[in-house]
Amino acid sequence: MRLAAAALALAMAVTACAPSTTTSADEGKVTLSVWGWGPEENFDKMFAEYEKLNPGIDVDARSFTTSTEYDTILSTGLAGDSGPDLAWLRAGPQLQPLVEAGRLLPLDTKTVPGLADFDENVLRAAKGDKDGKTYGVPFAVQTLQVIYNKKIFAEHGVTPPKTYDEMIAAAGKLKAKGVIPFAFGGKDDWMLPIVASIFGTAHWGGDAFLADVKAKRKTFTDPRFVEGIDQLNQLKPYFPDNAAGVSYTDAQMLFSAGKAAMFPGGLWELNFFTENAPGVELGVFTPPAPDGPGLMPGFTDGSYGVNIKTRHQAEALKFAAWLASKDYGRLYTDTLRTFSAVPGVTPKDPLLGEVATTFDQHGATYFMNEFAYGNPTSATVFAKALQEMLLGRVTAKQAAEQLDKSVSTWL
Amino acid sequence: MALGARRGSSYLFLIPAFLLYSAFVIYPLFTGLSYSFFSWKGTLRAGFAGWDNYAGLLAGPFLDQLLPALGHNALLFVGTMLVQNTLGLAFAVALSRVRRGKRALQTMFALPYLVNPLVIGYLWTLLLSPAFGPVNALLEPLGLAMPWLGDPDTALPTVILITTWQWVGFPMLLFSAALGGIPPEYAEAARTDGASSWQVFLRITLPLLKPAMATVTILSFIGSMGTFALVYALGGSNGAPAGATDVLGLLFYRTAFASGDVNAIGTSSALAVFMFTFIFGSTLLLERVLRRRA
Numbered sequence: 001m002r003l004a005a006a007a008l009a010l011a012m013a014v015t016a017c018a019p020s021t022t023t024s025a026d027e028g029k030v031t032l033s034v035w036g037w038g039p040e041e042n043f044d045k046m047f048a049e050y051e052k053l054n055p056g057i058d059v060d061a062r063s064f065t066t067s068t069e070y071d072t073i074l075s076t077g078l079a080g081d082s083g084p085d086l087a088w089l090r091a092g093p094q095l096q097p098l099v100e101a102g103r104l105l106p107l108d109t110k111t112v113p114g115l116a117d118f119d120e121n122v123l124r125a126a127k128g129d130k131d132g133k134t135y136g137v138p139f140a141v142q143t144l145q146v147i148y149n150k151k152i153f154a155e156h157g158v159t160p161p162k163t164y165d166e167m168i169a170a171a172g173k174l175k176a177k178g179v180i181p182f183a184f185g186g187k188d189d190w191m192l193p194i195v196a197s198i199f200g201t202a203h204w205g206g207d208a209f210l211a212d213v214k215a216k217r218k219t220f221t222d223p224r225f226v227e228g229i230d231q232l233n234q235l236k237p238y239f240p241d242n243a244a245g246v247s248y249t250d251a252q253m254l255f256s257a258g259k260a261a262m263f264p265g266g267l268w269e270l271n272f273f274t275e276n277a278p279g280v281e282l283g284v285f286t287p288p289a290p291d292g293p294g295l296m297p298g299f300t301d302g303s304y305g306v307n308i309k310t311r312h313q314a315e316a317l318k319f320a321a322w323l324a325s326k327d328y329g330r331l332y333t334d335t336l337r338t339f340s341a342v343p344g345v346t347p348k349d350p351l352l353g354e355v356a357t358t359f360d361q362h363g364a365t366y367f368m369n370e371f372a373y374g375n376p377t378s379a380t381v382f383a384k385a386l387q388e389m390l391l392g393r394v395t396a397k398q399a400a401e402q403l404d405k406s407v408s409t410w411l
Numbered sequence: 412m413a414l415g416a417r418r419g420s421s422y423l424f425l426i427p428a429f430l431l432y433s434a435f436v437i438y439p440l441f442t443g444l445s446y447s448f449f450s451w452k453g454t455l456r457a458g459f460a461g462w463d464n465y466a467g468l469l470a471g472p473f474l475d476q477l478l479p480a481l482g483h484n485a486l487l488f489v490g491t492m493l494v495q496n497t498l499g500l501a502f503a504v505a506l507s508r509v510r511r512g513k514r515a516l517q518t519m520f521a522l523p524y525l526v527n528p529l530v531i532g533y534l535w536t537l538l539l540s541p542a543f544g545p546v547n548a549l550l551e552p553l554g555l556a557m558p559w560l561g562d563p564d565t566a567l568p569t570v571i572l573i574t575t576w577q578w579v580g581f582p583m584l585l586f587s588a589a590l591g592g593i594p595p596e597y598a599e600a601a602r603t604d605g606a607s608s609w610q611v612f613l614r615i616t617l618p619l620l621k622p623a624m625a626t627v628t629i630l631s632f633i634g635s636m637g638t639f640a641l642v643y644a645l646g647g648s649n650g651a652p653a654g655a656t657d658v659l660g661l662l663f664y665r666t667a668f669a670s671g672d673v674n675a676i677g678t679s680s681a682l683a684v685f686m687f688t689f690i691f692g693s694t695l696l697l698e699r700v701l702r703r704r705a
Contacts, residue, residue, distance in 0.1 A: 072668055079454040094671035101453030185542075187561060187651050242541040244652050245561015250542040375467070375672045376476055376665070380649065387653040391563065409472055 030315045031058045034304075035077070036088035037070050038063060038336075046331045050322055057315060078103040078307055085310040086319065089136045091125035091300050093372045098305070099128040099135055105306040106133040111317045114324025117343045121365065125300035136303025137324045138341035139332060143267045143298040143359050144198045144366060150281040152179060152261040160285040167287055171238040174261050181238035183260035185246030186390045189383035191265075192232070193368040196386060197297045198264045199235065200228025202289035206297075206364035214370075216411070220404040221397070230396035232389065244390045256280065267355065271337045284355055286362060296359050299366040300341055371403075374410040381406040440687070447680035452673055464674075464681035473678075479654060480662045483567060487658070488635035490571035491578075496627055498575060499582025500620075504612070506583070507590045517587065521580030528577065532644020535573050536560065560645055563655035570645060570656055577641070578634070582627045589623035590616070625701035632697055636690045639664065659686050 036043060043061030050059055062084070064070040071090065075098060077083035089095050089104070098104055106128075109116045115123065115134060126136035153159065156177055161167035171181035186192055204225040212218035240246050240254060252269070254260040256277035263269060264287075273282055286294040304323050310316045322328055329342030337349055339356065347353055372379040385399040394402075450460040467473060502520060506513055523531065538546050539559040547556040559569045593616060601611050639660030642650065648665050650657025663686065666672070667679035 069668075075454045090671070097453030097671065097673045097675065099453075100673050101455035103453065103455075188647055189649050189651055189653075240542055242558045242561045245541045245558045247536065247540070250540055254542055372671065374472065375670055375674075375678060376472060377670060377672075380665070380670075381472070384649060384654050387651065391653060393563070393653065406472060 029056055029058060030312050031060055032086060032312060032315055032319055033084040034059060034061045034086045034088075035070075035074060035084040036061065036063055037065065042335050046328070046335055049327075049331060050319065053322075054318075057319070059319070074098075075101075075103070078309075081309070083307050083309065085312055085316045086304050086306055088139070089126065089303050089305040091138075091302050092369050093129075093377065095126065095135065095303075096129055100130070103308055104135045105308045105310070105313070105317075106131075106135060107137065107306065107317075107320065108134065112137060112321045112324050114321060114342070118324070118341070119343060122300045122341050122343075125369070126303035126305075136305040137320050138300045138303040139323070140301035140336070141298055141339040141341050141359075142301045142366075143296050143339065143355055143363070144194055144265070145267070145284050145286050145296055145355065145358075146182075146198065146262050146264045147255075147269055147273065148262045148283050148285065149255070149258065149260075150283045152258065153283070156261075158261075160283065161288055164288045164290040171235070175238060180240050180254060180260035181262060182235065183251040183255040183263045184239045184243060185248055185251040186244040186387055187246055187250075188248040189387045190379075191248050191251075192383050192386035192390070193379065194266065194366075195264045196229045196232055197366055197368065199231035199287050200225075201295040201297045201364050201367070202287075202292070203228030203231065206295045210365060210367055210370060213407075214411070220400050220407060222400075226396045226400045229386065229389070229399060232386065233396060236390070244387060252276075267338050267352075270351065274337065282351060284351060284358075286358055293362055295362050295364040296355075297364050297366040298359055299369045301338075303341075371407055374406055376406075378403060378406040378410075443680050443683050443687075446676055447684045449677060450674055451676040454676070460677060464677040465685070467674075467678050468681055468685060476654075476657065476662055477659075477682075480650075480657045480659050483650070483656065484636050484638070484658050486567055487571060487574070487638060488632055490568070491574060491631045491635050492628065494571055495575040495579055496582045496624075496631060499579050499627070500586050502579065502583045503586035503590055504616070506587060517580075517584065520583055523577045524580055526577070528640035529644045531573065531577050532641045536645055539569070560656075561652055563653050566646065566652055566655040570642060573645070574638075574641060581630075585623050585627055586620060589620050593619050625698070628701060629694060629698055633690065633694060636686075636693075 034043065034047070040061060040063035043063060047059035047061055051057060064073055070088075071094070074083075074087055074089075078087070078098065079101070083103075089098065107115060115137065118138065122138050122141060123134060126138050127134050148160065152174070156174055156179065158170045158173060161170055174181045184191070184195055204222065204227070209218065209222070209225065213220060236243065240251070240260070246254075251260075251263065252272065255263040256273060258277075258280065263273075270282060270284075273280060286296045288294045304320060306313070306316045306320055324342060326342055326345055329340035329345035332338075332340040332342075333345055333347040333352065334349075337352065339345075339347065339352065339359075347356060368379050368382070371382075374381075382399070382403040385394065385402040388394045389396055389399040446456075447464050448460055448462075450457045450463065468477060506516060509516065538544050541547060541558060541561055546559070550556045557565055560566050597615050597619075598611050601615055602608075606614070637660060638658055642656050642658055642661060643664070646652070646656040646661075648661055648669055650661050659682075663679055663682050666682055667675055670678075672678065
């Protein structure tokens with residue numbers, strides 16, 4: 001199918017150069033190119049449905065695996081004439097360079113009616129910071145939680161903890177039996193704010209606290225925030241030895257190999273563990289806080305944007321409207337085993353259903369994505385500070401001060 | 412007259428190389444320079460920025476990254492000189508006394524530098540992994556297990572050791588060639604006069620190796636200042652742990668491709684111009700000093 005698409009594209013390119021004497025059989029068939037990241041077969045599977053519904057459209061998906069390269073490839077493609085008609089865009093701060101360069105078509109409820117139903121928090125990640133316009137149809141919401149190995153829990157008589165003390169007791173019990181309680185590595189520093197938010201969000205009070213920081217009523221040096229990130233220090237005995245030297249992939253391997261019982265991480269790990277550790281039965285829970293239930297942080301992962309230079313604007317917008325529909329949402333959830341950003345889509349997967357319920361009741365905004373501005377970004381500064389904290393070189397308070405200092409350069 | 416005409420036509424033969432050089436070296440160099448004087452909105456060039464991008468490099472939060480990175484580059488250079496090039500010289504001298512299998516040994520020592528530094532980096536991350544790595548598994552019973560790349564104190568020395576492991580064959584080959592160029596009569600004459608082999612090495616061999624040493628020093632300097640692939644594979648784009656292996660190359664990569672900053676092209680071009688000027692200037696200076704001594 002891709003070959004056919006490529007041949008078609010080539011034919012179109014040739015006819016574009018020649019005077020219009022074309023009598024091609026494929027005339028009238030429009031190819032929409034879509035760029036994204038992740039396995040390409042997932043795109044092909046999902047878009048085949050659209051092609052069935054719209055016989056005149058051929059959707060050609062191209063996937064680029066390396067994330068940082070994708071950003072460069074996309075910004076170069078959109079700047080020239082070789083760009084796609086639609087593309088996966090990053091969320092929030094990382095979207096802004098494309099918006100400011102005027103590479104994307106603003107979307108509204110007239111062209112993409114489905115956008116009206118999206119949650120404002122979800123949609124914010126696809127908006128331009130300065131003009132407040134929407135530039136993409138969000139495709140995924142990621143949640144952050146603890147994934148656990150049901151078999152190891154059962155073997156050692158441990159159940160998903162309801163209280164903070166239960167969690168510590170369970171971790172202690174597992175450690176005494178020679179099982180690493182939490183597979184967590186701090187060498188790849190982007191993991192650190194994620195894990196800090198999994199254990200800490202309830203401590204600093206989730207969205208209310210973030211709103212206070214944005215309104216400058218509070219700062220990140222607030223004792224409750226310090227206490228939250230200090231969880232990494234409190235839980236250090238239950239991480240692998242030399243946790244700061246353990247890489248993300250090492251942590252994944254420890255969990256896949258059954259050497260560790262729990263993996264604090266994003267929902268995308270479910271897909272990874274299902275494929276790479278098919279024998280491990282997975283469960284999820286949100287770590288409780290000392291004074292009540294925990295909060296499950298989440299964020300919008302990315303969105304579909306439309307190239308402002310697309311030669312098939314009407315078709316691209318129609319496709320974007322489909323991407324904002326429940327039909328696509330269900331297809332996305334079932335194909336990729338993560339949440340669709342489309343509102344009102346219930347995942348078939350029971351585990352995802354469980355996460356969805358928790359997120360509805362105890363969801364919160366992942367703090368780092370909201371504060372990833374500045375040069376160097378506050379996310380980079382804080383990830384490094386947390387690494388130093390894990391190494392025992394700075395205290396939680398000092399790490400929080402570094403974040404506060406960085407945020408104050410742009411907020 | 413004939414000679415003059417021939418010289419004139421000989422310039423013609425330089426044109427193809429010059430065109431290639433212009434297209435792939437001079438043109439990008441000047442584009443980078445011009446980019447650094449503009450402010451950018453993504454890939455869209457906005458207004459003339461003057462020295463603003465350069466001032467941005469010296470602003471607090473950025474300088475906090477730039478100085479340690481530069482310092483790590485300098486430490487890498489010192490480490491390379493002390494460990495890699497000393498070992499390289501030792502191997503070259505030892506090999507010059509080997510009668511059989513000299514070629515084979517030379518090839519073996521030089522082999523790792525034919526492998527891409529990224530591959531070497533990922534290989535060593537696996538070997539040194541605290542969770543699965545065989546190195547610590549072997550050292551554990553001896554009580555010598557170390558965090559290697561996981562601790563800021565040991566990370567940079569570990570990088571130096573891995574660089575040495577990869578590149579030691581290079582100074583060795585250069586020194587071997589230089590050693591081969593020293594007439595054996597000098598050493599024979601010295602020995603006849605009663606000099607010990609240590610004296611022969613210090614007073615005759617070493618001084619005659621000075622030109623080779625100058626070359627090795629300059630190449631090591633350029634290599635250490637421009638290093639990227641190996642540190643990227645070992646510590647990621649942030650120079651983990653806690654920025655202990657951060658170098659100029661990584662800082663540039665982060666600023667240009669991973670910052671999400673709207674003005675990323677402006678800032679990173681200014682950084683690139685700074686790096687080029689610094690490395691080029693230092694190399695010229697180094698060369699002048701070393702050539703005068705040699």
